Amino acid sequence: MDNIMLNKFYKDKVMITTHNIRENAAFVNSIVREILEYVHNLDRRFKKQPFYVGSFYTDLKVSRADEFDFCVILDVGSTLDWTHSPYPFYGIQRNKEIARTSTQVRCPPIENKSTQIPEHIQNSNSTRISEGLACHKCHRKMEVARTLTQQPCPPAGKTFVRIPGQIPNWNNERLNDGLACLTIDEYLISLNVKRWFKALVSEAFVIPRIRQYVNVDRLSDSPATTLMIKHPTTDEKISVDLAPLIEGHIPFSIAFGWPRPGARWPTCTKIQEIKTEGIHLVAKDPEYWSLSFVICEQKLLDGADLGGTCRKKSQRILKKLREMWCSQGSRQEFTSYHLKNILFWECEIHPDDSEWTDEKLSLRVASMCYSIIYHILRGNLPLYFHTRINLLEKKDWNALRKVVQNIFRFLKNPDQFLVPNML
Structure with missing residues (x-):
């Protein structure tokens, strides 16, 4: 593959139109504000002001602004230790x-x-x-x-x-x-928090505008309550996740394996900023709370390309390619979150901005492809901020094997994936 081909693919298939961004974000934010105001009035333990998280708010969204993620803070009175x-x-x-x-x-x-x-x-x-x-x-x-x-x-x-x-x-x-x-x-109890929060969100359907444009998906293993919002002018369906979160600011443990001694990325200033933020908790499993690094990841990505580098650009290209590598209509065993951690590891292994110039775009994309293959074949992709967590644990090996096969196909013949009508 070459940079010319990747840049054309990025322009034609990856970038989001400015109009689509502004219009969808404004409508979604107004709906979410109204719902959370209503939820807070019913139970003040859930704060009105959410955290804006997910790929849209970290400039990693591809193609369309049709998915938005928010963390809704459950106020437990103070930080944790x-x-x-x-x-x-x-x-x-x-x-x-x-x-x-x-x-x-x-x-x-x-x-x-x-x-x-x-x-x-x-x-x-x-x-x-x-x-x-x-x-x-x-x-x-x-x-x-x-x-x-x-x-x-x-x-x-x-x-x-x-x-x-x-x-x-x-x-x-x-x-x-x-x-x-x-x-x-x-x-x-995390399950109680998920159920009660979803019940409160459902109560917001007494508001005519909410009832007109919003549907709520059933409770799942995800930490989030998922809303499907219909845009009033385009009828486009927009997915919105609202996930209860405890703002714990929990200190990092030495057992997490981060930051790693001798690592040159991120900078010492960025490491201190992330440590100051600490770790939060989300309600994912029924009995247990899950450590959440979502704000840490957001801070890590913030300013990642201030030097005119292509870190986020290469990630967005891989996210679009992932849609072609993974079987559509079935459970996604290899997700955008896996790719985000692949990016973090690549940035730590290649810390210098000189390795992320636009001239090195194809090199970095290929390098991350081989990194994906390596981790899948090993059956272990450590979470960047907590290396004892294996992001590939309990994943379907047959589905992951097909992903590897498709990545090899891409590396052998990138035109098949990057040029329209070649698939």
Whole structure:
């Protein structure tokens, strides 16, 4: 492949028209503002002002501005920090409800930011250690608890939240009654948060304008409530994800493997900015909260091309190519999020702006293609900010193998993918 071919493909197939951007963004933002205002009036624990996240807001969207992502902040009273805590007695039942149990929940391995786990403890059958998140400023404990054990554990990056100091405030204000109850004992239950938030969003359909233009998808394994919004003038369908998020500002743990000693990308200033932001939590799994690096990723991408480089351009080209590499109409085993992490690793391996000039566009695209192949064949793509998380875990190998085959086809004959009517 050559740069001329890639630049033409970028111009014809990847770039979004300015008119499409402005019109869709303005309409979506007005709808979301109205919904979140209504949700906040029903339950003030959900803030009105969301985080604007996703590919549209990081300049990585391709072709059309037809997908928008927002994180809706669940106010738990303060930021979080790692601390020791007991672990809870709750679990998911056959009816897919979360309820109290007589046995303690199994928790992820400890990830302490200041200490390494001795090998003899890691291999002990009897040792149980729990660590969580606590607020030091207001003396209210808000904890993410963890257990160290050889029994089967959830994947890395999962945890649970304990907020004993905040629950009495919610109870006193009758915010945590009935269906609005988000807790069991002192623990904040992710499934309860997802269900209650979706119920509140559904309530917003009493507003005529919302009812006219919006449909809500069913609850899924995704952290988000998905809305399908019909544009009033074009009838275009726009997908909007609203995901509840705890703004935890949790410090990075040494066990995450980031930042890596000796790495020359990102800059020290950017690393400090990301560390100051810290990690947040999203409600993905029924029992556990998932560590979220969405704002960290946004900050990492912010200013990535200030030197006139092609980092985002190469990523957008790969995202468009991914649509051709992956089978349409089926579950996407290789996603845009995988590509984003491929980009981050490529930037760390090739840190200099001189390696990301427009003249090196085809080189970087090819390099990332080989990186995708390498990680898929190994069966392991580590999340950039937490290398113990394998983004390819539990993915369908047959689907990933087809992706690899299509990438090899692309590398052998790029015209077949880059030139119109060649497929």
